[in-house]
Amino acid sequence: MCFQRPNSSNILSRFKLERSKIYMDAEQAKAMLLAVRKELGHDIRVFTNTAGCVKPEEVSASSTEEPDEFYEFTPEDYYRLMSEKIGAQSQMLKTRKMREAEAAARKARVTKAVIRVRFPDNYVLEAKFQPTEKIQSLIDLLMKVVARPDLPFYIYTTPPKERIKDTSKDFYSAGFAPGAIVYFSYDLPKDLEIDSAVVKEGPYLRDDILSLNGLDLTPDQVDPVVHPQQEPKQVETSLPVPAPDPKPAAKKPAKPKWLKM
Numbered sequence: 001m002c003f004q005r006p007n008s009s010n011i012l013s014r015f016k017l018e019r020s021k022i023y024m025d026a027e028q029a030k031a032m033l034l035a036v037r038k039e040l041g042h043d044i045r046v047f048t049n050t051a052g053c054v055k056p057e058e059v060s061a062s063s064t065e066e067p068d069e070f071y072e073f074t075p076e077d078y079y080r081l082m083s084e085k086i087g088a089q090s091q092m093l094k095t096r097k098m099r100e101a102e103a104a105a106r107k108a109r110v111t112k113a114v115i116r117v118r119f120p121d122n123y124v125l126e127a128k129f130q131p132t133e134k135i136q137s138l139i140d141l142l143m144k145v146v147a148r149p150d151l152p153f154y155i156y157t158t159p160p161k162e163r164i165k166d167t168s169k170d171f172y173s174a175g176f177a178p179g180a181i182v183y184f185s186y187d188l189p190k191d192l193e194i195d196s197a198v199v200k201e202g203p204y205l206r207d208d209i210l211s212l213n214g215l216d217l218t219p220d221q222v223d224p225v226v227h228p229q230q231e232p233k234q235v236e237t238s239l240p241v242p243a244p245d246p247k248p249a250a251k252k253p254a255k256p257k258w259l260k261m
Contacts (some may be wrong), residue, residue, distance in 0.1 A: 121202035
């Protein structure tokens with residue numbers, strides 16, 4: 001049997017072709033994500049929920065019983081309760097300005113609100129907001145990306161299932177910053193005649209939004225944020241402090257001549 005030695009030029013050509021294809025795919029993905037960001041005004045990401053397709057309302061509490069030792073009052077429980085009581089008392093002693101200053105400091109440390117919206121078809125839409133933005137901005141975003149914006153819908157949290165009704169709150173005040181998971185559901189009356197397959201099975205997102213599944217911008221692909229130039233800090237130079245003049249040594253009192261030992 002005669003084996004033909006592969007041509008090195010063909011291997012190199014194939015390698016260049018594959019590399020250019022990967023580069024084109026990356027550039028195409030970047031262009032798609034940037035175009036969507038320009039349209040929506042927010043960075044989004046689409047992926048599937050790998051944790052499974054279990055609906056949140058189907059998740060039940062564990063039926064296993066705790067052992068008897070679990071309910072015994074231990075010394076650790078006593079010290080924990082005492083520390084909580086002392087902490088509550090110290091919190092009451094704080095002035096209103098101190099509490100407001102601490103709350104403002106905590107809020108300043110939160111710089112973004114990453115919201116993940118889970119759909120019944122196991123797709124997840126992730127969007128980034130400012131903590132001071134209203135929840136209504138999330139509703140407005142969903143109106144642009146869902147496949148059926150003509151159908152009423154609502155979002156809720158779980159467990160327990162709680163419908164989000166007040167959309168005038170900002171993400172930080174609602175406890176959605178730095179991140180939160182909410183769920184999507186159509187809000188349709190039972191007597192409305194509509195294709196039930198679309199409502200129950202989806203798709204819930206636009207086709208072009210679904211095509212972003214698995215795509216993400218790497219940090220070097222994101223346009224850098226231009227910050228104003230910071231003024232150089234003034235370095236305080238301290239002059240050496242001159243050493244104090246040494247004090248002359250105190251003279252010992254001389255004995256008088258008339259004093260004889």
